[in-house]
Amino acid sequence: GYCSPEWDGIVCWPEGSPGKLVSTACPEYIYDFNHKGLAYRRCDNNGTWALTTTNNKTWANYSECAKFLSHYNQNNEKEVFDRLYLIYTVGYSISLGSLMVAVIILGYFRRLHCTRNYIHMHLFVSFMLRGISIFIKDVVLYSGSAIEDMERVSVEDLKSITEAPPANKTQFIGCKLAVTLFLYFLATNYYWILVEGLYLHSLIFMTFFSDRKYLWGFTLIGWGVPAMFVTVWASVRATLADTECWDLSAGNLKWIVQVPILTAIVVNFMLFLNIIRVLATKLRETNAGRCDTRQQY
Numbered sequence: 183g184y185c186s187p188e189w190d191g192i193v194c195w196p197e198g199s200p201g202k203l204v205s206t207a208c209p210e211y212i213y214d215f216n217h218k219g220l221a222y223r224r225c226d227n228n229g230t231w232a233l234t235t236t237n238n239k240t241w242a243n244y245s246e247c248a249k250f251l252s253h254y255n256q257n258n259e260k261e262v263f264d265r266l267y268l269i270y271t272v273g274y275s276i277s278l279g280s281l282m283v284a285v286i287i288l289g290y291f292r293r294l295h296c297t298r299n300y301i302h303m304h305l306f307v308s309f310m311l312r313g314i315s316i317f318i319k320d321v322v323l324y325s326g327s328a329i330e331d332m333e334r335v336s337v338e339d340l341k342s343i344t345e346a347p348p349a350n351k352t353q354f355i356g357c358k359l360a361v362t363l364f365l366y367f368l369a370t371n372y373y374w375i376l377v378e379g380l381y382l383h384s385l386i387f388m389t390f391f392s393d394r395k396y397l398w399g400f401t402l403i404g405w406g407v408p409a410m411f412v413t414v415w416a417s418v419r420a421t422l423a424d425t426e427c428w429d430l431s432a433g434n435l436k437w438i439v440q441v442p443i444l445t446a447i448v449v450n451f452m453l454f455l456n457i458i459r460v461l462a463t464k465l466r467e468t469n470a471g472r473c474d475t476r477q478q479y
Contacts, residue, residue, distance in 0.1 A: 183229035190240065191426070198225030208247035211431045219246025267320075274313040281306045297397050301381055304404055305374040312367040315360070322360045323429055357427035362416050365439055369408035376446045377404045379453040386460055411442045 185198035192212070198204040205220040222243040224232040232241045285306050288299050377400045384396065415438040423432035 185223075185225035185229055185231050188231075189425075190242065192244070193221060195223055195231075198223065198231070200225055200229050201227045208244070211433060212247075214250055215247045216249040219249060221247050271317075271320075274316060278310055278313045281310045285310070298381065300397060301374070301377055301400060304401065305371075305378060308367060308370040308374050308404070312364070312371055315364040315367045319357075319360045319364050322357045323427055354426055357429070358416075358420075361428045362412065365415070366408055366412045369412060369439065369443055370405060372443050372446045373408050374404040376450045379450040379457075383453045383457060386457060407442070411438060415439050 184200065185195075185204070187197050188195055193206050193209050195204065195206055202225055204223045204225055208215045208217055208219045208221055210217050224241060226232050233239060234241045285303055288294050288303050288306075380403070381396075381400065415435065418438060419428055419432060419435055423435060425432070
């Protein structure tokens with residue numbers, strides 16, 4: 183028989199003919215790989231994938247894929263990532279504390295209770311939840327044991343062997359949930375900024391504008407729309423690219439989340455330009471009225 187197709191945790195291997203060397207393209211979702219290279223496996227004459235002689239692992243050659251990793255200096259990279267981690271952890275902590283103070287102030291004083299400030303509070307909370315989700319994602323994905331497991335895999339190991347993927351995928355549920363929540367709160371940031379623009383635009387262009395009436399609609403836009411397309415992304419990812427923790431890109435699936443976010447940015451920018459146009463027109467009319475000598479007497 184033929185060697186059956188299988189996923190080894192890095193690439194999906196096609197069906198192999200007995201006694202033949204099977205090749206497949208290096209995956210593009212791993213940024214540091216040579217994307218023009220090939221990975222190789224050998225299919226034995228009995229129709230099973232060849233194993234290494236030293237242990238019971240499936241043999242695979244990722245030499246061409248790992249060509250750029252041969253110059254990889256793990257110590258220097260780790261130092262850079264540690265500094266980067268420290269910088270953004272301090273930054274997000276300061277941001278989280280400042281936003282929490284702002285939300286408490288807006289919620290405590292009754293005189294500040296209005297639709298405009300309610301929208302501000304939702305925006306602040308979305309940024310707070312994004313910061314918290316980043317901290318949770320770091321703990322789940324990059325905990326001490328996970329980092330140690332990654333560090334034990336050397337470039338030479340990658341060039342020669344791969345292990346079969348774990349059969350039990352339930353161990354990845356926590357990290358998948360952490361990544362999904364991070365993407366959701368990231369999307370809510372952009373959509374609550376869009377709501378800010380929609381509210382300001384409505385105040386300028388709508389003569390009779392009911393704050394309370396439209397607040398529920400704004401809330402659905404800010405929290406509901408991101409929930410819809412992130413849910414679609416998670417469903418498609420679980421069906422078509424259910425790889426470990428979903429933290430690596432899965433090709434074109436990223437556009438399920440990125441297109442709605444880019445749309446929100448473009449719409450908000452158009453609203454901004456329209457608001458600037460109207461304010462500039464009113465400013466010119468005001469200045470023209472002041473310069474009209476007939477209106478001075």
